[in-house]
Amino acid sequence: MLELVLLSFVAGLLLLGLRNPFIWVLTYIYVDLIGPQKIGWAILPKIPFSLIAFGAAFAGWLVFDRKADVRFSFRQFLLLLLLAYCGLTTVMAEFPVDAAEKWAWVWKVLVFAIFLPLTLTSRLRIEAVALFLVLAIGTVVIDGGIKTALGGGGYGHLRFFVNEDSGIYESSTLATAAIAIIPLVLWLARFGTVFPPDWRVRLFAGALVFACLLIPVGTEARTGLLCIGVLAVLLLRSTRRRFLYMGLAGAVAMMAVPFLPQSFTERMDTIKDHxxxxxxxxxxxxxxxxxxxxxxxxxxxxxxxxxxxxxxxxxxxxxxxxxxxxxxxxxxxxxGRAYHSGYFEMLGEQGWPGLGLWLLFHLIGIVQMERIRRRFAKGTTADERWFGQLANALQQSHLIYMVGALFAGIAYQSFIYMIAALEIALVFAVRRWGAARIARPGQSVRPADLPLPAEGERA
Incomplete structure (x- = not known):
């Protein structure tokens, strides 16, 4: 039954793509993060979902999408260089067989990261990718959160849809991703239009945030606890009533401690002395x-x-x-112990050139989001608030990932490259918005290719 449900869901998305090909891009995001072929045991493992979804996404964009607003950013160029460099080091790898196995999925992550910004030419598309990213990771998070709340957590014992320690299902990776999507959850609950904000959306968003916070407890991943600390500091920067926020945050933390499992507190104590x-x-x-x-x-x-x-x-x-x-x-x-750090993963595998490209790619994104956040920090129009708050959420998610990557080998995990694609799309959207305002001063700027499109715009 589970296999039939998953198969029907993916097939339904592919059929919807016949009407609007951009849905195939969203389908690939879901397939890449969730891995439905790994969940099944009879039918699903035999179907190349990833290949089908990516082929459809690329073909749909190539054949049906308009290319007038397509731009290629410097960050995409950096990813292209990193992709070529990774291919070169794979050829000269010290362990060629094992290197080829990892290359088989890393190149797909990087290629899709280069491709995705080319498709994000409107607000609806940007929001749709953010929504699918949140809901795809949220699917695993909700499953883990419920099991944790019912007492099914523990280091190495929390089970998800897939019983393997890889991809988004690896404990430290999921703990980092779960905390990293919280800013996007909060942004969608305030500015989303696919599901207009009301009490139901806010209730679901609150429950999802709570489930995200439970994941570090259920997995007992110390990386997750550090990410929660970073999130708390970043939210402090964004809130207006900082003293009230600090008081409430401290009170909630103190009240939560007695309810934490003893195994969790004992494992967190090891942070003090490695x-x-x-x-x-x-x-x-x-x-x-x-x-x-x-x-x-x-x-x-x-x-x-x-x-x-x-x-x-x-x-x-x-x-x-x-x-x-x-x-x-x-x-x-x-x-043969793994790096347990995205930074040292890049350094050991791609050397100083690879690490430099990787760090420059991430640093540019964080700086660009800071510029947009400051530019629209006091925005008075809906357009300006949308820009500023999305930049703030993406930057927070990115910074949480960078801290998580210090202690988890997640240099190539696809969720961060999807967040980066949203950043690239947002930068181009701001530029188009600014150019349109200069061209038509004093007029409302809402053409279909801008982040605040006219009502009824299709993705």
Missing amino acids: KGDQSASTRIAVWQWTLEYVKDRPTGGGFNAYLGNSLDFQTTSTVSDGSTTVVETQTVTDQ
């Missing part, structure tokens, strides 16, 4: 190994170069029998 936790100690050792590795191979070792590492590190534990306390030190040897 030597007391083998997982954290391993990360430090891998990062040190990576820095030494790129001294000899500054251009990186290709995908999955970490398979060549061999680590010796020490962990400490405290043993008490009630009267005496003994601190024990143990030397641990490990091999």
Whole structure:
């Protein structure tokens, strides 16, 4: 039954795309994030959903979409360079077979990230992508949030639709993504037009935000807790009543502590001292190994170069029998440990050139969103508020990802590149809006290709 429902849903989206081809772009976003072919066990695994959806999305844009407003940004050019560089390092990879396996999905992420902004030429399309991104991740988040609320969480024990530790279903990745989409959830609840804001939309948005906050608890991912802290600081910058916000946030945090599982609080305590936790100690050792590795191979070792590492590190534990306390030190040897950091993932696999391209791509996006946010911070019209608040939400999501990537190997996770595509589209939308106002001063600017289109505009 589950397979038939999922198959019918995807098939329905593909059929709707016959009327409006942009829906195929949204279909690919859903398929890429959720992976319906992984959920099934009989019919779905045999259907190449990703290939079908991407082929339809690209063909629909190429054949039916207008190209007059298509622009290619510098950030897309950076992604194109990164794509070519990753292909080159894959050819020269230290572990060619393993590198080819990762390249098989990374190139699709980068190609779609380059392609997606070309399709986002209106407000409705920008909002639709933001909505599908939120709801696709929200599908997994709601499932995990319900299980956590019912006591089904725990490190390595929280189960989702897919019983595998990869993609959006990996605990640290999901914890980061769940917190990163909260600003977009709040923005859609205020400025969305697909589902006009009313009490039902606000109620669902509040419930989804709560489920997002439960994911770090259910997965016991320390990265998620750090992301919540970053979100709290970023929201403080945006709120007008800061002292009231700080008081309420502190009160909610204090009231939540007694309800947290003991296993969660014990795991979060390991943030204070990495030597007391083998997982954290391993990360430090891998990062040190990576820095030494790129001294000899500054251009990186290709995908999955970490398979060549061999680590010796020490962990400490405290043993008490009630009267005496003994601190024990143990030397641990490990091999082939993953980077557990998007930054060191890029450094070890693509070297300093790849890391530089990756950091420049993200830094430009954050700076561009800050410029738009400041420009429209005191916006008085609906257009200006829409621009400013979306830029603020995208920047917050991006910054949360950058913090999460410090401690999770998510350099190539597709959700951040979809957020980046929205940023690129927003920059072009602001430029078109400004150009139209200069061309027609004093007139209302609402043509179909601008972010505030006339009523009835099709995507």
